[in-house]
Amino acid sequence: DTEVTQTPKHLVMGMTNKKSLKCEQHMGHRAMYWYKQKAKKPPELMFVYSYEKLSINESVPSRFSPECPNSSLLNLHLHALQPEDSALYLCASSQERKLFFGSGTQLSVL
Amino acid sequence: QQPVQSPQAVILREGEDAVINCSSSKALYSVHWYRQKHGEAPVFLMILLKGGEQKGHDKISASFNEKKQQSSLYLTASQLSYSGTYFCAMTTDSWGKLQFGAGTQVVVTP
Numbered sequence: 001d002t003e004v005t006q007t008p009k010h011l012v013m014g015m016t017n018k019k020s021l022k023c024e025q026h027m028g029h030r031a032m033y034w035y036k037q038k039a040k041k042p043p044e045l046m047f048v049y050s051y052e053k054l055s056i057n058e059s060v061p062s063r064f065s066p067e068c069p070n071s072s073l074l075n076l077h078l079h080a081l082q083p084e085d086s087a088l089y090l091c092a093s094s095q096e097r098k099l100f101f102g103s104g105t106q107l108s109v110l
Numbered sequence: 111q112q113p114v115q116s117p118q119a120v121i122l123r124e125g126e127d128a129v130i131n132c133s134s135s136k137a138l139y140s141v142h143w144y145r146q147k148h149g150e151a152p153v154f155l156m157i158l159l160k161g162g163e164q165k166g167h168d169k170i171s172a173s174f175n176e177k178k179q180q181s182s183l184y185l186t187a188s189q190l191s192y193s194g195t196y197f198c199a200m201t202t203d204s205w206g207k208l209q210f211g212a213g214t215q216v217v218v219t220p
Contacts, residue, residue: 004151040213041213042112042197042199042210042211042212043152043197043210045207048207056207090151090152097140097142097157097201098142098157099142099144099152099208100154101153103151
């Protein structure tokens, strides 16, 4: 299995909602990432987990809360988001410095 | 600091060649190249480590000039499947985070 699987593919939420994005990989990679990508822009790093521990938090607002339940799963919990948080959220895992991206969750905050 | 990538966009006919450049103001450890097709996840193309190597992937190759802190991606005899946005990404040390360039949109027409 050489895929990073993300669910849901699309999500629309209100500013008072709580939702979660899920990411799964079975390649045995021990580093997993959350990126945010706005249209026509490069991916921006949000969080890095290394061996299931949070190793990098790029000063992301607390309304985004990552979680790594085990080495194959990565969640991103969303609460009280703002319209400007609408974007494509990409999960990735890495091996030998190569990033393997999931197809992303297109999030719209109304 | 974000690498400087140029050109912003390029339109090619099938069979034509193109070069995408990426430069940094800092000393580099590695350069990565990714391609993202519309509506899809970025896909890893290649990584070049300091040492000035050149690599190839089908008819797509890249060079890394460590002294000039620059990398170039060469699209040779372009195919329709080469269309997409190409991102360079750079690190300044062996475990540094990737800094993505702004991207180059490549359109290959029949």
